[in-house]
Amino acid sequence: MxxxxxxxxxxxxxxxxxxxxxxxxxxxxxxxxxxxxxxxxxxxxxxxxxxxxxxxxxxxxxxxxxxxxxxxxxxxxxxxxxxxxxxxxxxxxxxxxxxxxxxxxxxxxxxxxxxxxxxxxxxxxxxxxxxxxxxxxxxxxxxxxxxxxxxxxxxxxxxxxxxxxxxxxxxxxxxxxxxxxxxxxxxxxxxxxxxxxxxxxxxxxxxxxxxxxxxxxxxxxxxxxxxxxxxxxxxxxxxxxxxxIAKRRFITRRINPDPAGDAAEVLGQMKGHIMKEGEENLYRFLLEGAMDPGADLDTTYLAQAAQAFHVEVKNNTYIGYDLDAIMEEGQNSIMGAFAARILDQLDREGDLRRRAVLERALYIGLDALNGRKVVGR
Ligand SMILES: [Mn+2]
Missing domain, CATH: 3.60.21.10 (Metallo-dependent phosphatases)
Incomplete structure (x- = not known):
């Protein structure tokens, strides 16, 4: 045998x-x-x-x-x-x-x-x-x-x-x-x-x-x-x-949008993956990295427009703030006043742990003032 x-x-x-x-x-x-x-x-x-x-x-x-x-x-x-x-x-x-x-x-x-x-x-x-x-x-x-x-x-x-x-x-x-x-x-x-x-x-x-x-x-x-x-x-x-032998695959892909990009740019990247791997599959796209304030990424729209068997989109991007520009606004805006106060404290803070807390507070505060989802960095 x-x-x-x-x-x-x-x-x-x-x-x-x-x-x-x-x-x-x-x-x-x-x-x-x-x-x-x-x-x-x-x-x-x-x-x-x-x-x-x-x-x-x-x-x-x-x-x-x-x-x-x-x-x-x-x-x-x-x-x-x-x-x-x-x-x-x-x-x-x-x-x-x-x-x-x-x-x-x-x-x-x-x-x-x-x-x-x-x-x-x-x-x-x-x-x-x-x-x-x-x-x-x-x-x-x-x-x-x-x-x-x-x-x-x-x-x-x-x-x-x-x-x-x-x-x-x-x-x-x-x-x-x-x-x-x-x-x-x-x-x-x-x-x-x-x-x-x-x-x-x-x-x-x-x-x-x-x-x-x-x-x-x-x-x-x-x-x-x-x-x-x-x-x-x-x-x-x-x-x-x-x-x-499987009919479909589950595919997770990370996407780093162009910081100045928009939904069309992100959709283009998503479609690139779908073209390559096949529209019969199930996709989960994780959007990551910094985006300009005002970028409007509607995940429901993106998932539907991508046109694969199943698409889900998780938006984990965060706003990439131009702190210099915010500071220039100075006391004329709430964001400027807020950033100035935190940055002033940061200047005087020597303790590393306290500094980390202040940096987090700065971005959480700016996210909140922008009406955006608060995300960790
Ligand atoms: Mn089993």
Whole structure:
């Protein structure tokens, strides 16, 4: 046996409600459907690539929102890939509690669910492979359950688990995994779920461990590419690659407007990013730096005019004051009188902490007198 073909995914969060996300309701509804579309693309990929094993590393669905008919929909998809063994290790969002749909629904014959937090071996005859898995059966797991685990020698060994890699000795409510566990467990491939940003976990030992990413990102905390891991695993070797599959990306970009610029100039910069990255994505633009007093950046207008699937704009710019010009106005304006008094105190103040307070007071006061949002500098 040269190796087996695997598809590693997880963190699909099917059925997720975006009600508590900060996205507009309409966008949330669309994203909810798109999670399902992306699941379909994953099934299509498994079929086209004729994978032997589909490894689902937890959080496949939402315990709180998924219904029995959703599970029927999932099973219909698994029925399309009868030649693929589907192995599922439930995670913290879909724990195999007694009333879980994992325990109350009928699953396709090609599906195996690791229903308990005791690590179990599933030997796959004909594939020369043993998959070691454990599933969440409660809401929190604080114990490092992989402590002492060692795969038996012989054949290809795969570990499937949903947990959080943390530095040795650190605590976690989400099944703490130490690098040592992965380095010493003897798995040729450790299929991990929980960290939505994904990535290979460098543990310095034998075998490869990686997080698969959430195939469809669900918040602005999940930037970058999202997809699945697919490839071949054999005894002592691993050729598994990341394959982007997400329909959209969450993109956060900082924009430093020209201090003398206006909304059109800022919009031009925003559109430049959107042209480059694609209007199908979700954007958060953070406007930063100093602006001339009087600059009118209407964030609602900017978000709509940018014309991408979803755009939000946060205006963190501050007024860049020309103190000399304000001083020249002198006592003829409230701003001038205010600035003169603070600057006079600053001249006489030697204590660094007091000086910092006075400088802050100067800008907070000028912001307030300008009727602008008071921002830190
Ligand atoms: Mn998750």
């Amino acid at each position: 040269d190796g087996i073909k695997i598809l590693h995914t997880g963190d699909l969060h099917l059925g997720m409600s975006f009600a508590r996300s900060k996205l507009p309701a309409e966008i949330g509804r669309i994203r909810r459907q798109e999670l399902w579309e992306t699941f379909d693309r994953i099934i299509d990929t498994a079929k086209a690539e004729e994978v032997d094993l589909m490894l689902i590393a937890g959080d496949m669905f939402e315990y709180n929102y998924c219904t029995a008919s959703d599970i029927k929909r999932i099973n219909d998809r698994f029925a399309r890939i009868p030649g693929t063994r589907v192995l599922i290790a439930p995670g913290n969002h879909d724990p195999a509690l007694p009333d879980s749909l994992y325990n109350t629904c009928r699953w396709q014959p090609n599906v195996h669910i690791f229903r308990t937090s005791d690590i179990c071996a599933l030997e796959l005859e004909g594939l020369g492979t043993t998959v070691w898995g454990l599933g969440w059966d409660r809401d929190y797991i604080v114990d490092p359950l992989l402590e002492g685990f060692k795969a038996a020698d012989g054949g290809i060994n795969i570990l499937l688990v949903h947990g959080e890699v943390v530095p040795e000795g650190n605590t976690s409510d989400y099944l703490p995994i130490y690098l040592r566990h992965l380095a010493e467990c003897g798995a040729d491939y450790a299929a991990l779920g929980h960290v939505h940003k994904g990535g290979v976990v460098e543990h310095g030992g034998r075998g490869t461990a990686r997080y698969c990413t959430s195939p469809e990102p669900i918040s602005f905390n999940e930037d970058g590419d999202h997809g699945i891991c697919i490839g071949t695993v054999g005894k002592g070797f691993c050729d598994v690659k990341f394959l982007p």
